[in-house]
Amino acid sequence: MENRVLDLLKETEAxxxxxxxxxxxxxxxxYCQCARLLQYPQKAEEVLSVVVEKLKKVDFDLIVGPAMGGIIVAYELGRQLNKPAIFTERVDGEMCLRRGFEIKAGQKVIIAEDVVTTGKSSLETSKVIEGFGGTVVGIACIADRSVEKVDLALYSAIKLNVEAYSAEECPLCxxxxxxIKPGSRNIK
Known part of the structure; x- marks a missing residue:
């Protein structure tokens, strides 16, 4: 199935x-620009069905996706698993919960992402979840391109081995x- 996921990422120019x-x-x-895949609902459904199969064995109550990349992923996972799906977003650079969304104390939560590289957005979202008394039980994503181990269970549709360099060591520089900077987070 991982070959099919890779084919769909290439086919959609993601x-x-x-x-x-x-x-x-x-x-x-x-760079994995999952928004290119997510613009096609049927292809997104097919790719995320791989993650859904892995999540069927996990006990959780809620899916939370950090904006921007995790919103559609959370929605589609929630739709397929019949679970509520909400999102966090940045306000003045801080990840927070808005729009009347709630996380109840004791709820078990899956964080949904498009791509996991360093896990920074997931860690920021995890702090929000834990601040409301929720427990993060894992991260679900389309593409796992992490190099270092992420501290949470990771459920992905595909593992991508992509090299990353510091600016000082970058052979392209x-x-x-x-x-080009395709991501949504401002870098200081």
Whole structure:
């Protein structure tokens, strides 16, 4: 099934090649722009059904997706699993819960992401969940491109091995190839 997921990422031009500045501040020669996949509901459904199969064994009550990338993923997972799905968003740079969404004390929560690289958005969302008394039981995502181990159980449709470099070590910077910043987080 992982081959089918990779085919759909390529078919929708969600897997990009070039020089990219990632939300983590690192540089890479590949970028997974899952929004390109998510614009096709049937293809998103097919890819996320892989994650749904893995989540069927997990005991949880709620799905929370950090804005922007996790909103549609949370919705689709919730739709397929018949679970409520909400999202966190940044206000003045801080991840928070708005729009009347609630997390009740004791609720078991899955964080939904499009791509997990460093887990930064997930960790920010985890703090919000725990602040309301919820317990994070894992992260669900389309693409796991983490290099270092994430501290939570990770349920992905595909594992992508993509190299990431600091700006100082980036071979593309050394070749003076300009980068683009496709992510939604502002980097300081």
């Amino acid at each position: 897997l990009l090649e070039g020089h990219f500045l990632l939300s983590s501040g690192k540089h890479s020669n590949r 050394k070749e003076k190839i300009p980068y």
